[in-house]
Every structure is written in C-alpha cells, then in structure tokens.
Amino acid sequence: MPWSLSPLLLTEKLIALAVMLQTVELLQLRHTFADDGIWQWRLLKPEYEIFPAPIPRLLDALLRYRAFLVVLGLRLLAAVAMLAFSQITLTAILLCSTVLICLRWRGTFNGGSDYMTIVVLSSLLVAQLFDRSPMVTLGCLWYIALQSCLSYFIAGVVKLRRASWRTGRALPGFLAAGVYGRGGFERVLITRPILTLLLSWFILLFECLFPLAFLHQSLCAAFIGCAALFHLANVAVFGLNRFFFVWVSTYPALLFCSQLGVGYAVL
Amino acid sequence: MSTTVIACCFVVALLFLTANTSWLVPGRGMMLLRVLFPSWRFFEELTEIPYLELRWARGGESLGSWQPALRRPSRRWSALLLNPEVNLALAEQSLLQQLESDISELQPGTEELFVASPSYRLCRALVLFQLQQLRSGVEPVRFQFRVSRLFQGAAVETCEPFLVSVVEEV
Numbered sequence: 001m002p003w004s005l006s007p008l009l010l011t012e013k014l015i016a017l018a019v020m021l022q023t024v025e026l027l028q029l030r031h032t033f034a035d036d037g038i039w040q041w042r043l044l045k046p047e048y049e050i051f052p053a054p055i056p057r058l059l060d061a062l063l064r065y066r067a068f069l070v071v072l073g074l075r076l077l078a079a080v081a082m083l084a085f086s087q088i089t090l091t092a093i094l095l096c097s098t099v100l101i102c103l104r105w106r107g108t109f110n111g112g113s114d115y116m117t118i119v120v121l122s123s124l125l126v127a128q129l130f131d132r133s134p135m136v137t138l139g140c141l142w143y144i145a146l147q148s149c150l151s152y153f154i155a156g157v158v159k160l161r162r163a164s165w166r167t168g169r170a171l172p173g174f175l176a177a178g179v180y181g182r183g184g185f186e187r188v189l190i191t192r193p194i195l196t197l198l199l200s201w202f203i204l205l206f207e208c209l210f211p212l213a214f215l216h217q218s219l220c221a222a223f224i225g226c227a228a229l230f231h232l233a234n235v236a237v238f239g240l241n242r243f244f245f246v247w248v249s250t251y252p253a254l255l256f257c258s259q260l261g262v263g264y265a266v267l
Numbered sequence: 268m269s270t271t272v273i274a275c276c277f278v279v280a281l282l283f284l285t286a287n288t289s290w291l292v293p294g295r296g297m298m299l300l301r302v303l304f305p306s307w308r309f310f311e312e313l314t315e316i317p318y319l320e321l322r323w324a325r326g327g328e329s330l331g332s333w334q335p336a337l338r339r340p341s342r343r344w345s346a347l348l349l350n351p352e353v354n355l356a357l358a359e360q361s362l363l364q365q366l367e368s369d370i371s372e373l374q375p376g377t378e379e380l381f382v383a384s385p386s387y388r389l390c391r392a393l394v395l396f397q398l399q400q401l402r403s404g405v406e407p408v409r410f411q412f413r414v415s416r417l418f419q420g421a422a423v424e425t426c427e428p429f430l431v432s433v434v435e436e437v
Contacts, residue, residue, distance in 0.1 A: 021348060028351040038359070038396045043388045050295050102302040106365060106385075110354055115305035147305065154307040162312050173313040173420030179356045181339045232347075239353030241346055 007141060007256035008127055009086065014249035015120045016082035019094050022117070022242060023076040026101065026109075027069075035065050039105065047106065063104050071097055088128040095121040112151070113242035119147045120249055145257040148250035149210055152227065156207025165204060168197030178238045186237065206230065213258055220258030224251050298365075317363035318417040318426050321394050323402070323410040330411060330434065335423075336397045359393060363414060366390050370430060390414070395437065409436045 033039040041064045048056045062071060075097040082090045098117050101109055108114040123140040130136035164170040172190040176182050182190065189196055206226055213223040228251075231244040319336040337359055340352035369386040381387055394412045402408055411434045415426035 025349055025351045025354055028349070029355055032355060032358075032396070038362070038389065038393045040392055043385055043392060047295065047299065047385050099302065103299060105358060105361075107298050107301045108361075109358055111357075111361070112305075112307070112309060114302050115307075118302055119305060151305075151307040151309075155309040155311075158308045158311045164313060170310070170313055174310055175420075177313075177316065177419035179340055179353050180342050183342065235347050235350075236342075239340065239342075239346055239350050239357075241348065241350040242354065244347065 007252040008124070008137060010252040011120060011141075011144065011249055012086060012091075012124055013083055014252070015117070015124065015246070016079045016090075016094075018242070018245035018249055019098070019117065019121075020076060020079035020083070021245060022110075022113075023072055023079060025242075026072055027076070030069060030072075033065065033068065033104065041065060041068075044104070044106070048103070059103065062100060068100075068104060071100055086128070088125065091121060091125045091128055095125055110242050113240070113246045116147070116151065116243075116246045116250065120144055120246070141253045141256055144250050144253035145214075148247065148254055149213065151247070152207045152210035156204055156210065160204050160208055165200055168193060168200045171196045171200045171203075175237065180237070180239065203230070213254060215258070217255060217259045220255055224254060227251075313419045315416040315418050316360065317367045318415045318423065319363055319390070319393070319412060320415070321397065321410060321412040323398060323408050325402075325406055325408055330409065333413065336394055336412060338397075338400075362386075362389055362393060366414065367416075367429070391432070394432075398437070407436055409434055411435070 031037050033041075035041070041060075044063070045056075045060060048059050051059075061067060074093060078090045078093040078097075081087070082094065095118070098114065098121060102114050102118075123144050127137045127140040159165040159170070162170065164173075172193075175186045175189055175196075178186065180186065189199070206223075210223055210227075213220040228244075228248065231240070231247055234240045235244055320333040321336045322330045322333050324330045337356060340356055343350075346353065366386040366389075369384060370381065373381060390412070394410065398408070398410055411432050413428040413431040415428040417423065417426040
C-alpha cells in the first residue's frame with residue numbers, strides 16, 4: 001500500500017528526530033536527576049507505592065539514576081536507528097521510554113510535547129502491529145491528524161472564551177511571564193497594544209479555523225505553513241523547541257488526510 | 268463491516284482521550300499517568316504561578332535578603348535544536364506547581380507532616396541545587412526558602428508567600 005505507507009514512514013523519521021533531540025537534552029541535564037540533584041530517585045520513590053505491588057519494584061529497577069541513564073542511552077540508540085530502519089521494536093522502545101520519562105518527572109517532563117510524542121508513537125506502534133491492514137494504517141494516520149488538529153482547535157476555543165484574549169490583554173502577560181523575561185523582543189511587543197491585539201486575533205483565528213485544513217490539500221499546506229511559523233515564534237519567545245519537532249512529525253498525516261478529504265473519513 | 272468497526276474504535280478512542288478520565292485512575296495515579304490523556308488547553312488564561320525565593324548566610328552571619336531562586340535562561344540561536352536550560356526551567360516550574368497543588372489539598376492538622384512529602388522534599392532539593400550554584404567553597408551555610416503566588420506578568424513585589432521554610436543548615 002504505497003499510498004498510505006509513505007506518510008507513515010515520514011512521520012516515523014520525523015518523530016525519531018524529535019525523540020533523538022529530546023533524549024540528548026535529557027542526557028545534558030543528567031546532573032539534575034542524579035543522586036545529589038533535584039529529582040533524586042530516593043525522594044520520588046514513595047510516590048509510586050500507590051500502584052499494585054510489582055509496579056513499584058519494576059520502576060525502582062528502571063528509574064534509579066544509573067538504570068535511568070541506561071534507559072536514556074537505549075532510547076537515543078533506538079531513535080538514531082529509527083532514522084535509518086523501520087522496526088516495531090524500535091517504536092516500542094521509544095514509546096516505553098517516553099512513558100518512563102514522564103513517570104520519572106511525576107506525570108510529564110515537558111507537558112504538551114510529551115502528550116503528542118505519545119500520540120504519534122502509539123499510533124505508529126499500532127500501525128506496525130497491523131501492517132497488513134491498510135484500514136488500520138489509515139486509522140492511525142487519521143488519529144494522528146485529528147489529534148494534531150484538535151491540539152490547535154481546542155487551544156483556540158478555550159482562548160476565544162476568555163475576554164482577556166479577545167481584548168489582547170492576555171498575550172502581553174504571557175510574554176512578560178515567559179522563561180526569558182521581559183527582554184528586548186518581548187518589550188517591543190508588550191509596549192504596543194495594537195500589535196498584541198492583532199497578534200492575539202491572528203492566533204485565535206488560526207487555531208479556531210484549523211479544522212478547515214481537512215477541506216483541501218492546498219488549504220492544509222497553508223495552515224501547516226502558518227503552524228510551523230507559529231511554533232518557531234514559540235521557540236523564540238518561550239523556548240518551546242520540543243513542540244516544534246513533535247508537531248512537525250504530525251504534518252505528513254495531516255497533509256495525507258486532507259488529500260483524502262472529509263468525505264473519506266466518514267466512510 | 269470491518270471499516271465501520273475500525274472507524275467506531277477510533278471515535279471511541281478519541282472520545283475517551285478527550286473526555287474527563289479522572290474516574291478511571293484515582294487522584295495521585297491519575298496525576299502520574301496524565302501523559303496518557305492529552306490536554307490541549309495551552310495558554311488558556313493568565314493565572315497565579317508559584318514563585319520561589321531563597322536567602323542564605325555563611326556561618327554565624329545573619330541571613331541575606333530574599334532573592335529569586337530560579338535563574339532565567341539566556342536566549343540562544345541553538346535553542347531550536349537543543350534547549351536544555353529552558354526545558355529544565357519549565358520542569359522546575361512544574362515541580363513548584365505540583366507543590367502548590369499538594370498544599371491546597373492538605374487536610375487540616377496535617378500541615379506538619381507535609382515536610383516529609385515528596386513535593387516538599389523535591390522543592391528543598393531544588394533550593395539546595397540552586398544554592399550550590401550560588402555559594403563558593405565548602406563552609407557550612409544556613410538557608411531558608413519561601414514560595415509565593417505571583418500573577419503572570421505582575422511585579423514580584425505584589426506576591427504573597429504561602430510556604431515559608433524553617434532556617435536550615437547545610
């Protein structure tokens with residue numbers, strides 16, 4: 001089924017790149033989860049005792065500092081290998097290690113980017129498990145595309161309900177509270193209320209209208225172009241680099257599904 | 268037939284993942300497994316966020332003035348590919364939010380037990396980690412930390428502490 005394999009393969013390579021970069025970052029931060037760091041395993045361990053008996057023992061074996069470094073090393077190797085090969089084992093390693101990383105940081109390490117990494121990897125795993133079924137492959141691509149679309153649409157709708165977003169007051173607040181503080185770039189935006197109002201409405205419209213991307217492939221390409229620029233701006237302003245790579249990995253599925261059209265989805 | 272079944276499975280899965288699933292896994296377990304239930308409500312509304320400060324002194328000196336415990340990372344061009352400083356800062360902020368959430372759920376009379384909780388001990392480890400970057404040498408220091416609520420984008424002077432630690436020596 002070459003028509004459905006290609007976007008899935010592209011998704012696989014892009015998520016492998018995203019996971020590889022995420023893992024290098026975590027290895028750079030290894031002193032923060034070492035035995036004298038911040039997220040020391042001996043402090044975290046009691047939290048997992050709420051799970052049934054074998055699970056805390058398993059987590060203790062996998063999440064203590066040295067073992068966790070091995071998990072990260074394995075994850076890095078699997079991500080690099082996935083750039084060259086398609087293997088269900090590699091996908092399973094990436095998915096399991098992502099769940100372990102989230103558990104090590106009490107739920108998630110990086111919020112939304114972890115959610116989308118799980119969405120993409122779990123869909124890839126299901127598609128590889130049932131690789132003889134074109135319908136499953138199609139379903140997995142639709143699932144990735146719908147979650148990607150929902151991520152923009154839900155974020156847009158919840159903002160639209162807030163008066164602070166509609167009046168342009170929210171954006172300067174978020175800019176001032178960002179990790180980089182009120183640097184030159186943020187100050188330029190914060191001190192220009194008309195500009196922040198226009199930017200706020202651009203974000204609201206872009207996010208709320210995102211489902212229109214499914215109507216036509218060229219419309220989808222335009223939305224994806226805007227989305228990529230939106231994520232690059234988020235890297236510059238908020239430092240959210242992980243979101244850029246993970247969301248880009250969902251775009252082949254979005255483009256593919258927009259090519260099929262809405263009618264195909266309800267067949 | 269199979270098409271309809273698969274389509275139904277995906278609709279159910281989608282509804283499951285976007286619905287409120289807190290009844291499936293109670294409290295703490297839900298928090299630890301929340302990555303399995305995506306939430307896409309990014310930058311919804313300006314809110315109060317926890318703000319960590321510390322003060323410290325060498326030997327018998329009196330404690331210095333309160334200072335921000337978390338340093339702001341600097342912007343770099345390479346941040347698109349690798350941005351560990353910012354992702355660490357976001358994880359530290361998330362640690363403080365969990366601490367605030369845990370304090371808000373405390374039962375009356377259990378406040379003293381809170382210092383033994385993972386949230387408090389992780390916050391203390393975060394302070395010690397930052398203190399290591401600030402101090403030079405190995406001579407003992409005394410330190411204290413406090414966590415306040417700060418409205419996003421507001422001035423630091425407007426925040427009010429909801430947790431003040433005892434003075435400790437390390």
